[in-house]
Amino acid sequence: MAGERLETVLDRLQTTKSIEELRAWVHELRDALGVAHVFYHTANLKGEQVGIFTYDIAWIRRYVVNNYSQYDPVVLGAARRFTPMDWKSLDWSTPQARRIMREARAAGVGNQGWSVPIWGPGGQLALFVVNDEADDDRWAAFTRARAKDLLVIGHLVHQHATRIVNQDTDVVAAELSPREKQALMQLSQGQARAEVAATLQISENTLRAYIDSARHKLGAMNVTHAVAIALARGIIVPHGELPKY
């Protein structure tokens, strides 16, 4: 994950306790990413629509009142897709799409966008979007450098919003297999990845896949963070300590 500031902001994500707090937090995320706008939306979290964004609220209201999501290439493009999308690759040729883009631009939305579709287990779609004003070359360089971060951040925001709506702030420990817990525990003791891999008798690349799975399941931004969460939640116990029964 690039940038100390971004790490600090993502760390702060975990401390937000309500959708309102998330709405304030997303402005910090925007600034840390150095873009014009960040937008997250899901149509169905416990039957609720949740929107977290830095767009002008007047633009969002106009968008909702006019039912623009029916024609918005960004929304239509995400249907049945799991690959991130550069807005340039979307079909803006319809009159409605061109009108949406024209009005969005007037409301301060930048000309470039990158959407990350996030699919829930039941087929629910959430969308994480980063938007900026940039020429094609600069945008290509930005998305190339940040594609991984944006995948991770989009899923983190979605996981956290889901936990808030479900009023469930605890990660389910059972999601982690004994092997994942053991890997995290050894890392928490300061062992190098090569040592951990050797102990578990797996390759370092396999360990990487296991650790990244654990990171994702714990809603962590990186491995250090995953270890911290696992320790804080009692999913793993510090070296030498007996589990508290």
Added chain:
Amino acid sequence: MIRFVYADELERFPLLADTMFRDRAEQFRTRLGWGVTVDGKGRERDQYDVLNPLYVIWEQADGTHGGSLRLMPTTGRTMAGEHFLHLTHGVRICSPLVWECTRFCLSPGASSRIAAALLAAGIELGLRFGLEQAIGVIYTRTLGIYRRIGHAPDVIGTDGGGRDSISICVWNLSEEARDRICARSGLSSASIERWFDDSFRGPGRGSGNAAGSLVIAA
């Protein structure tokens, strides 16, 4: 050339799609003897093909299938998670940075250059979208093919012995790996990048058939 095609776009490429599913029947049922489902027209499809996966397909000059692989994110349903959990030490591999590659298939008589192009194209896709690794289920005895192509995966776990032994593997996705594969098989990284751009490029962006072109990422 390589095309990146979602399942719900295959109807735009009827010959390519038909020959892909036939070649899969030929490879997985006839040559490998797997208990796969083949329809009355000789096409092999499984339960994952209906989940709208993304295919990376080599299209021959005559428009038929030369080889292909199928990609799905591991945050959704995966073959590794649903059938081979015992090969990953009980770990459900699940991350937006790791995708699953299945049904790696070559048409009869396809050159190893096609296999190399498919692997390089898969890596290209990973680099563009920010992925770190791909996992896949392969016949253990085909490991040599990947080694010769220039990108041997790490074996996570192996089931059975002899000719029927299968393995779950993990590939790291990096520019170095892509370039190494390209260098070994005489492909240029530039052509891999162009194929990706042509598949994921928006309507009206230089493709010349803007009016009718529906684009994969759209």
